[in-house]
Amino acid sequence: MQQHNEDDVILRLRDVKVHFPLKGGFMQKTTAHVKAIDGVNLDVYRGEVLGLVGESGCGKTTLGKTILQLIHATDGEITYRSTDDQETDLTKLKDHELFPYRKRLQIVFQDPHSSLNPAFTIFGSLEDPLKKYGIKSREERRKIIGDLLEAVNMRREYMDRFPHEFSGGQRQRIGIARALSIEPELIICDEAVSALDVSIQAQVLQLLMKLKQEKNLTYIFITHDLSVTEYICDRIAVMYLGRIVELCASEDLYARRLHPYTQALLSAIPVADLDKQTKRIVLEGDVPSPVNPPSGCPFHPRCQFRKDVCSQVEPKLKRYRIDGRDHYAACHLIDLPEATPDAA
Numbered sequence: 001m002q003q004h005n006e007d008d009v010i011l012r013l014r015d016v017k018v019h020f021p022l023k024g025g026f027m028q029k030t031t032a033h034v035k036a037i038d039g040v041n042l043d044v045y046r047g048e049v050l051g052l053v054g055e056s057g058c059g060k061t062t063l064g065k066t067i068l069q070l071i072h073a074t075d076g077e078i079t080y081r082s083t084d085d086q087e088t089d090l091t092k093l094k095d096h097e098l099f100p101y102r103k104r105l106q107i108v109f110q111d112p113h114s115s116l117n118p119a120f121t122i123f124g125s126l127e128d129p130l131k132k133y134g135i136k137s138r139e140e141r142r143k144i145i146g147d148l149l150e151a152v153n154m155r156r157e158y159m160d161r162f163p164h165e166f167s168g169g170q171r172q173r174i175g176i177a178r179a180l181s182i183e184p185e186l187i188i189c190d191e192a193v194s195a196l197d198v199s200i201q202a203q204v205l206q207l208l209m210k211l212k213q214e215k216n217l218t219y220i221f222i223t224h225d226l227s228v229t230e231y232i233c234d235r236i237a238v239m240y241l242g243r244i245v246e247l248c249a250s251e252d253l254y255a256r257r258l259h260p261y262t263q264a265l266l267s268a269i270p271v272a273d274l275d276k277q278t279k280r281i282v283l284e285g286d287v288p289s290p291v292n293p294p295s296g297c298p299f300h301p302r303c304q305f306r307k308d309v310c311s312q313v314e315p316k317l318k319r320y321r322i323d324g325r326d327h328y329a330a331c332h333l334i335d336l337p338e339a340t341p342d343a344a
């Protein structure tokens with residue numbers, strides 16, 4: 001995996017929180033908060049594929065939508081860094097000021113069946129963003145959409161068909177074409193292949209990787225499926241209860257996972273090489289409610305290695321240097337020296 005430096009950062013998240021108010025009673029007063037994201041720090045590097053993994057409900061989609069400003073952060077900074085080094089904290093912008101940034105950051109959703117309007121032809125669905133971003137001539141829009149369809153291995157004339165005329169895999173490719181239409185720099189793929197059969201998944205993943213190379217894209221790849229991330233991600237961030245609990249190069253996560261939560265997640269994936277199969281660690285219970293997260297380490301009630309400190313003090317995400325690479329983890333039980341600030 002290539003090493004990144006500060007100049008390569010495209011997105012910088014600092015202490016990002018998203019607390020949804022829960023309303024109740026006759027007056028619909030806020031009675032509590034769902035702490036969906038609770039202090040995320042993360043740098044995303046230009047040109048990388050960053051996996052965001054974790055069980056259902058740990059905050060992956062909320063974080064993705066917050067980066068795109070489809071959900072407003074309760075607190076923290078989300079800084080976008082352009083190729084000419086201009087830095088903009090997206091959380092501080094008003095809706096109309098976000099317009100140029102929405103072009104640069106796009107999303108592909110999970111469900112190819114519901115993400116296209118059934119009443120519109122493919123041209124009708126795909127021309128909208130082009131119109132918004134100033135492509136006035138219909139002929140030009142038809143040319144761009146035809147080129148986009150060819151880029152996702154489909155025929156140009158398909159633009160005059162309706163979504164129900166396509167298979168799930170084809171619809172997902174159309175969703176990718178739509179995300180690409182206004183030439184973004186970063187695409188968030190939210191469970192983009194999870195609804196597809198395994199063989200179709202492989203085709204769509206291959207397509208995503210081809211497009212990444214051709215168009216110099218950055219991906220944040222959200223999934224609960226750790227068997228997919230190993231092959232396509234440069235780095236992986238593991239989320240639990242709205243926090244990142246481990247973050248490192250993909251190969252390092254699979255080779256030497258540090259956090260007990262990651263160990264449990266990875267132990268559940270079947271591997272072809274039986275020598276590499278680790279003993280299955282069964283996670284007891286569900287992810288606790290983000291309304292009242294556990295004290296101390298949020299994972300401690302489900303952790304088979306927990307000690308007293310784990311229920312008392314929340315562990316920080318610490319940086320370790322392993323084989324010359326950064327490996328971050330938030331767990332009291334890791335017995336490794338923390339990296340010194342200048343270790344690189």
Ligand SMILES: Nc1ncnc2c1ncn2[C@@H]1O[C@H](COP(=O)(O)OP(=O)(O)OP(=O)(O)O)[C@@H](O)[C@H]1O
Nearest residue numbers: 020034036055056057058059060061062063224290
């Ligand atoms: N608008 C909302 N209002 C209140 N709670 C919400 C809202 N959106 C999400 N949540 C809660 O925030 C937490 C994180 O949800 P989120 O969908 O981000 O998780 P996820 O990891 O993407 O899960 P999944 O893979 O099931 O989509 C969950 O407890 C969810 O119920």
